[in-house]
Amino acid sequence: MNPLESLRLSWRSIRGHKLRSALTTLGIVIGIAAVIAFVTLGASLQAGIIGDISPDDRRNVYGWAADPDIEGGPLAGAQPVFTPDDLESVAAQPDVAAAYGYATIQTQAISNGNETVAQGNGLIATGPSYIRESRLAEGRQFERGEREAVVNPAAANQFEENVTLGDELTVTILGGERTTLEVVGITDTSEGQSPFEGFESSPRIYVPTDPYYAAQAAGLGIGGGSGGENETGTGDENGTGIGDARFLAIIIEADSAAQSDIDAARESASAYLESDRSDASELLGDDLEVTFRTSTELLQQLQDVLALLRNFIVGIAAISLLVGSIGIANIMLVSVTERTREIGIMKAVGAQNRDVLGLFLTEAVILGVIGAILGTGLGLLGGYLGAQYIDLPLVYPLEYVALAVGVGILVGILAGLYPAWRAARTDPIDALRYE
Amino acid sequence: MARETAVALENVRKTYRIGEPVHALDGVSLAVPRGSYTAIMGPSGSGKSTLMNLVGCLDTPTAGEVVVGGRPVGALGDRERTRLRGTEVGFVFQTFNLMPRLNALENVALPQLFQGIDRAERRERARDLLERVGLGDRADHLPNELSGGQRQRVALARALVNDPAIVLADEPSGNLDTDTEADILDLFDEFHAAGTTMLVVTHERHVADRADRIVHLLDGKIERIEDLEGDDASGSAADPGRGTEPASDADADSETGSPSRHREADSE
Numbered sequence A: 001m002n003p004l005e006s007l008r009l010s011w012r013s014i015r016g017h018k019l020r021s022a023l024t025t026l027g028i029v030i031g032i033a034a035v036i037a038f039v040t041l042g043a044s045l046q047a048g049i050i051g052d053i054s055p056d057d058r059r060n061v062y063g064w065a066a067d068p069d070i071e072g073g074p075l076a077g078a079q080p081v082f083t084p085d086d087l088e089s090v091a092a093q094p095d096v097a098a099a100y101g102y103a104t105i106q107t108q109a110i111s112n113g114n115e116t117v118a119q120g121n122g123l124i125a126t127g128p129s130y131i132r133e134s135r136l137a138e139g140r141q142f143e144r145g146e147r148e149a150v151v152n153p154a155a156a157n158q159f160e161e162n163v164t165l166g167d168e169l170t171v172t173i174l175g176g177e178r179t180t181l182e183v184v185g186i187t188d189t190s191e192g193q194s195p196f197e198g199f200e201s202s203p204r205i206y207v208p209t210d211p212y213y214a215a216q217a218a219g220l221g222i223g224g225g226s227g228g229e230n231e232t233g234t235g236d237e238n239g240t241g242i243g244d245a246r247f248l249a250i251i252i253e254a255d256s257a258a259q260s261d262i263d264a265a266r267e268s269a270s271a272y273l274e275s276d277r278s279d280a281s282e283l284l285g286d287d288l289e290v291t292f293r294t295s296t297e298l299l300q301q302l303q304d305v306l307a308l309l310r311n312f313i314v315g316i317a318a319i320s321l322l323v324g325s326i327g328i329a330n331i332m333l334v335s336v337t338e339r340t341r342e343i344g345i346m347k348a349v350g351a352q353n354r355d356v357l358g359l360f361l362t363e364a365v366i367l368g369v370i371g372a373i374l375g376t377g378l379g380l381l382g383g384y385l386g387a388q389y390i391d392l393p394l395v396y397p398l399e400y401v402a403l404a405v406g407v408g409i410l411v412g413i414l415a416g417l418y419p420a421w422r423a424a425r426t427d428p429i430d431a432l433r434y435e
Numbered sequence B: 001m002a003r004e005t006a007v008a009l010e011n012v013r014k015t016y017r018i019g020e021p022v023h024a025l026d027g028v029s030l031a032v033p034r035g036s037y038t039a040i041m042g043p044s045g046s047g048k049s050t051l052m053n054l055v056g057c058l059d060t061p062t063a064g065e066v067v068v069g070g071r072p073v074g075a076l077g078d079r080e081r082t083r084l085r086g087t088e089v090g091f092v093f094q095t096f097n098l099m100p101r102l103n104a105l106e107n108v109a110l111p112q113l114f115q116g117i118d119r120a121e122r123r124e125r126a127r128d129l130l131e132r133v134g135l136g137d138r139a140d141h142l143p144n145e146l147s148g149g150q151r152q153r154v155a156l157a158r159a160l161v162n163d164p165a166i167v168l169a170d171e172p173s174g175n176l177d178t179d180t181e182a183d184i185l186d187l188f189d190e191f192h193a194a195g196t197t198m199l200v201v202t203h204e205r206h207v208a209d210r211a212d213r214i215v216h217l218l219d220g221k222i223e224r225i226e227d228l229e230g231d232d233a234s235g236s237a238a239d240p241g242r243g244t245e246p247a248s249d250a251d252a253d254s255e256t257g258s259p260s261r262h263r264e265a266d267s268e
């Protein structure tokens, strides 16, 4: 019997049991949909992240001090240990082109003229070259020691009247103190400039550590501001050095983006920071260790985490697929028993074992493929909605879609094999006698 | 003109071994000439169905030989036997055994599907046969939309679709009322007249009387063979007394047409 005929006949019997067939495919649908949705999301997330690394930050190495046992992304478990003196000394080390601190300053509000908007974590205090020239859409980098700032488009556009170069903004620091700054540059993107900031778009104002962060630490004792979500007032350094701003994070620049230069800068900086000569060393103790990572490495780390998460979810989805295939096998077995008489009739009128095998296998494969196709559709939709929701560029990993359909066929074959074999072996005399 | 043998059984035994061995057939020899019409009678459990299963290539004998279409069934492999079953014999069952989700036309065409005949040809052949059994207008009805008699006619059309050497019917009218039974038996006569070899199991005398001869089975053995061909030889219905059993008038009537038509077919 040719495959087309098998298909026709199998499809007939599937349609004969609509509800049962639908429920049978559901397991496959869910399994495949889950795989596709998460793989799509994962790919979109990766594309979103990779899309944010600019080649010009490849000279940068990002450092923080943390318990080496703590795993995680940038700044995981970081403690503020680096003093301005440390930064200066690191910058003077061989193979290090520049070194500066990085800290976020908790704010309450920002005013442009009469207009005030609420904003927390609004200031990022760092070195001038943190905003690379190529990242500036307008203006210039801020200068050390000046009350100047570079803002990103999100920050500039949050006022009725957009911020332009030369505008003076008033920032209300958490605690109520006010400070002013002059906008000297506007970046070309609202996304983070480094892994410390995270990847999402949000209003950010970049200012020099001196005077802003120094004043912060000295005046208010809030030195622990950092890259994101840590709570305020964790000023551990208060007891250790009054008025002495300690940074949670440090950024060093290597002479070039070459791996050898990066490694040299990294080694040189760690060697100094971990030696007794540095201020940081007195706080490092036995528990803390300085970690230096390039954004590529951090990204890799993040991707590894993502991949792990994805594999985990794909694993769960695979289990659901397995359950789905057991469902198919179960239904097929029931179906074989239920249709014993039909099998007997077919064999009595000349159906070969392989014809019967083919019919039941085809049926299982149809269920598997329908499940895979519906699951793929649903998964792509889920991936699309998810990517929309978290605002990521949508990337459809097409090879996975092909794979999903392949898996559907395979699951159908595997699940259908034993029942079909049972059907094929049915003895026609017994089958015809079967009620 | 010597008749070819459509089916031959030579000293056939069939023993079922489930606990105490049951000799369902115990040394049966029988030749069924091509174009003949044979009835098999016997009490329940005498081995009639067992015999049909052997001739129908559904089963193999424990001993002896069953020859269908010139080939010994017992010696064939499963695949060959299945092929023979599909092409050389046509089965008509007491319970019709139609595929419930296929319509009349598809049911009739089913045996050809397994012979790899293409769809258009299958459908044409099936339609033709449905026409001949008087169901031309029921082609797309499902079995459960047909009456018992109509179902059996579909089954008969299906049995004939591959032009088998022999049509086997195991109590074909057992589930039918008297009128529909007569319809089916008339069709048997008609196809027999057109040259089809018929082997019909029944336990009803008036059904058996339509045949050329009656094979009486008892406890797995042939008790006797009753030849009704006498009517045939005389070529007249006026001589009903030649058979071992006297036939009723009605039976004699039904016999009148068929032998002569039979001869026509035979001489083709």
Ligand SMILES: Nc1ncnc2c1ncn2[C@@H]1O[C@H](COP(=O)(O)OP(=O)(O)O)[C@@H](O)[C@H]1O
Binding pocket: B016, B017, B018, B022, B023, B024, B042, B043, B044, B045, B046, B047, B048, B049, B050, B051
């Ligand atoms: N599959 C089987 N297994 C065991 N015994 C069987 C089987 N089929 C038939 N028999 C026995 O063989 C004998 C003949 O059965 P069967 O040919 O069906 O008789 P009939 O059709 O004449 O009523 C019976 O005694 C029956 O019990």
Ligand SMILES: [Mg+2]
Binding pocket: B048, B049, B050
């Ligand atoms: Mg019987």
